[in-house]
Amino acid sequence: MARFNTRSTRPAVHSPVTTTGEQTITHEGATGHLRDAKSELFLLAVSNFVGQDAFYEKGGQRDDRYTQLVRKLAIEDPEWTAGLLGWLRGDGNMRTAALVGAAEFTAERLLHEAPGYSRQVIASVLQRADEPGEMLGYWTSKYGRKLPKPVKRGIADAVQRLYTERSLLKYDTDSKGYRFGDVLNLVHAAPDPAKHWQGFLFQHALDRRHGNDDEIPEPLHTLHARDALMKIPADGRRASLGDPNVTDQFADAGMTWEALAGWLQGPMDKAAWEAIIPSMGLMALARNLRNFDQAEVSDAVAARICERFTDPEQVAKSRMFPFRWWAAYKHAPSLRWGHALEQALNHSLANVPRLKGSTLILVDRSPSMFPGYGFSTPNTSDVTLAEQAAVFGSALALRAESPTLVEFGGESKKLTVAKGGSILKHIEAFGQSDGTDIPSAVKRHWFAHDRIVIVTDEQTRPGWLPSNMRPYGGMQETAIDDLVPKTTPVYMWNLAGYKPGAMPSGKSGRHTFGGLTDAAFRLVPLLEAGRDATWPWMTDRASTA
Structure with a gap:
């Protein structure tokens, strides 16, 4: 048998x-059942929003467990841990956990005087232009203002990759403790030779930090476009929304809906939303469906938004978690978004x-x-x-x-x-x-x-x-x-x-x-x-x- x-x-x-x-x-x-250290770290990393309580575990306890596991594996298996942290910020789409993990990984390897990996890990987790400042904020608040070479060089690598005119306009604000100019002063990032405009941008960011940014260098076309919009008198800006010559500049000027609200110095009404919607990213659109309905944006504009929600390439590029599409549906007052949000959710669940x-x-x-x-x-x-x-x-x-x-x-x-x-x-x-x-x-x-x-x-x-x-x-x-x-x-x-x-x-x-x-x-x-x-x-x- x-x-x-x-x-x-x-x-x-x-x-x-x-x-x-x-x-x-x-x-x-x-x-x-207890898991090995790699397995425990992986499951915690992909679900841990740093500083936040869970039902059975206080935020501080979770954060301590996370950093201890990262530091342990930074020495025992740095290649595996470096791979985890880079993936965590990339395909895993976990921002803060990746940033904290990279800092703690580097701190532990510096403590043991272990060479290699740290610069690359720091650079790999910085994927958005505000994150070099976030890394500096975390590092200096915990370890002091002295920046070790791997930290400086990893941040500098990211700065060269991430700093653009649009990111300067979006993230270099007074609300930040480390402005773009501060980051440049601390890490001494060199402009990318392949980006002829970046040297001008770096110098302008430094000047801007010190209030000496009256003159915008000629190669910085986005900043010039924004400056032209800012020169329109405040009391005439809302009326100018009906002028295509003005609204067509919004995309070139890197205008976000938040920036437009500040530019108008008043509420976002139907005309304002319809002017900025073509320039908005998919996540911003999904989060503002209630605002669109309350402002009574036209069905024609709504249809164009829905076309973007039903595009699988745009959904994939947005990197939105599937539950974000459910949240958009849950908060949208009208039914005109429902079918498109269903398709977007399906696209986000392609696997x-x-x-x-x-x-x-x-x-x-x-x-x-x-x-x-x-x-x-x-x-x-x-x-x-x-x-x-x-x-x-x-x-x-x-x-x-x-x-x-x-x-x-x-x-x-x-x-x-x-x-x-x-x-x-x-x-x-x-x-x-x-x-x-x-x-x-x-x-x-x-x-x-x-x-x-x-x-x-x-x-x-x-x-x-x-x-x-x-x-x-x-x-x-x-x-x-x-x-x-x-x-x-x-x-x-x-x-x-x-x-x-x-x-x-x-x-x-x-x-x-x-x-x-x-x-x-x-x-x-x-x-x-x-x-x-x-x-x-x-x-x-x-x-x-």
Whole structure:
């Protein structure tokens, strides 16, 4: 009789987030599983908004855990940690965590007098023109005004790449402690030889810092265009919105809607919005739909906005988290944006696979996933972890061949999945539940599905065996890993980055992912095709198992 070559035989595959075999308890008292340092850091990094409290963990505690892990791995495996931090600011789209991580990485390597990596890491996490000043603000507030060479050179590399006329107009403001001129004075960045205008820009930024910017160098065309607009008398600016010769200059002058409001020295009305909308970025458009409706912008202008929302290239370029599109829908008063926002959300979830066979999808709706319990979702306006989980769960369910979609907390219930339905409408159908009991939800709803996906913060209560299944009597905990055969893969999607995991992971059909984008969904078909998965910044993302 065949023992090994059977229909259910699958290759043994591995995923990067790995538990060590050591156990602890979850924040709700179930058996928890400790992860190795790299796995713990990765899950925390992709969910940690620095300085913000989480439901089970104070902001200071999270930040300390994060910096300790970064500093530990900066010495033990600097190449891996450098890759994480660069990816975190890039594809991971996590700004502050990447910046803090790069500073702490550098500080630890300086402490150990370890050469290499630091300059490159500093430069890699600075991706927006205000971030060199942010890095200086963090470093000097914690380590003093003396700047080590790797810090200065890394910032200088970024300055050369990032400083433009438009960024000067947008970010070099009096509200900043370190202005562009201050940064240039401290790091001594040289202009890029390939950018003939940058030397003039650097000198103008220095002059501007000291109030000597009356004369704008000739090559700085954007600054000249802005200066021409500023010369229009204040009492005539609103009337000039009807003049195409004026409004056509807005894009050339790098005008943002905030700058326009200041230029008008008054409220943004219909004419003002319609004049600036063609120059606005996708994120600014999505965040201002309520303002557009209140100003009663025309349907023709609204249609042009919707055309941009439905363009997959523009959505990808915006790098907006999927839940941002849900937030835009939630806050928009009128229905004229709905279909375009649905398409934008779908474009932002392009990595969600169409899974064959049957899939059980469990979405956590417990108190720790919501605000109002001493915790508000950090840096995400009022978009809760529960809503983010609903976005991912709904997208997966609508694309799966045979889905079972369940919301759970202490109790659980199955939700209807309308084939070809709207992700936005499915999100609205979710409710809220007290408590967190993942094993009981698995036990109630798993009927030999081909796979299980759980979107959660992992902090489950213990599951308990029914009395007729307790061979020794008394209370006996049952875990997710006990309930499902190893031949059925379980994918845990961790949204909060807490230390204890709810199940072993890394092999034997148990895998944990993290992050606020859809990128990790690519690993599901990869693992099920019998291929190992590795860290997302590795150039070879998968190797044959």
